[in-house]
Amino acid sequence: MDAGKILVGVTGGIAAYKAPGVIRRLREAGHEVKVAATEAAFRFVPEETLAVAAGEHVHTDETWWERSGRVEHVSLARWADLVLVAPATADAMARASVGLGDDLLSATILAGARTVLWAPAMNPEMWSNPSTARNVETLRGWGHRFVGPSEGLMASTEELPGVGRLAEEAEIVAAVGEALGSRTTDASP
Structure with missing residues (x-):
């Protein structure tokens, strides 16, 4: 697997509690990791937990404008070989699919992120909603x-399993490696 610079975007879904495990696994695989989290x-998940998992501070809307005059969304987009949004909420995907950029994470994606990998996690009805399907199709395009997402029990009080569960950590790390590998393959003459 090709190691790279990974910006992990953490959005506001219940599966965010799994983000530190994903971050830890990425670092164990040799990737350099930074984290940008939405409010x-x-x-x-506490900001401190994400910071410990990443081994550095978390980039947030509060840190968006650097004292040097540079803006973080441009710096992060240029730094990252890949932006991994995990978990990716329906809201985050919808915002990206229509070009909204009023928070650090969405602005970073708009600012020229080279490769974006979404790890959706949401209620099965939200995942199967035609609006979500249209947004996913736009982003894939x-x-x-x-x-x-995977099929399984949800983190909420849902008793029945459905498609919407965050992919397992190992599956996410493997998808990062595949995306990085194809990025370098695609760039070859």
């Missing part, structure tokens, strides 16, 4: 990639 993500 909603902090309802489900732009070359964005997806890993999951």
